[in-house]
Amino acid sequence: MLILGVDVHSIVIVPFGDIPKTLLDFLREELAFRFGTEVSVADPESIPEGAFDRHRSRYRSSLFLRHLEEERQDVDLKETERRIGIVHADLYNPESDVVLGEADPVDRVAVVSLASLHPESEALPEEDLRFRTRVLKEAVHELGHTYQLDHCGNPKCVMYLSHAPNDLDQKNADFCMAHQSKLKRR
Numbered sequence: 113m114l115i116l117g118v119d120v121h122s123i124v125i126v127p128f129g130d131i132p133k134t135l136l137d138f139l140r141e142e143l144a145f146r147f148g149t150e151v152s153v154a155d156p157e158s159i160p161e162g163a164f165d166r167h168r169s170r171y172r173s174s175l176f177l178r179h180l181e182e183e184r185q186d187v188d189l190k191e192t193e194r195r196i197g198i199v200h201a202d203l204y205n206p207e208s209d210v211v212l213g214e215a216d217p218v219d220r221v222a223v224v225s226l227a228s229l230h231p232e233s234e235a236l237p238e239e240d241l242r243f244r245t246r247v248l249k250e251a252v253h254e255l256g257h258t259y260q261l262d263h264c265g266n267p268k269c270v271m272y273l274s275h276a277p278n279d280l281d282q283k284n285a286d287f288c289m290a291h292q293s294k295l296k297r298r
């Protein structure tokens with residue numbers, strides 16, 4: 113989209129299945145703030161056919177990425193859009209049995225799995241905040257890759273690599289200064 117001659121990159125959040133509206137609204141606002149761009153939420157979609165692996169009882173993350181990429185190509189003639197899928201399901205890829213999130217920097221699509229991000233006791237209100245914050249950090253991290261941002265050595269930067277949900281709790285939902293200026297140049 114062109115506004116005053118400036119090419120605006122937009123982000124589309126794609127819920128797979130019944131993702132709570134409060135979570136999607138939270139992500140929309142927080143992502144718009146961090147990426148300085150327009151963020152919209154698409155209508156819910158069903159799980160891509162063939163994504164479920166019966167032997168592993170998990171879903172293939174690559175199928176979600178391909179599905180999002182095909183959708184993006186259909187509507188994104190200027191090739192400036194990013195798409196991020198949010199799924200309840202457990203994801204895996206050939207490198208890892210537990211995938212919190214994954215991005216394809218070339219095709220500018222990403223996916224985040226909520227399955228592993230729930231804290232131990234969800235009943236407490238502060239645990240809901242912790243859950244939402246984990247989802248946000250994972251979403252910012254994966255979208256960062258779609259802006260060609262690499263992993264960071266700063267343990268507080270959102271681009272720091274997290275292997276487990278508890279790792280996510282140690283870092284911020286924001287970019288370090290170096291990554292922030294890289295993002296601005298992209």
Ligand SMILES: [Zn+2]
Pocket residue numbers: 263264265266269270271272287288289290291
């Ligand atoms: Zn950084």
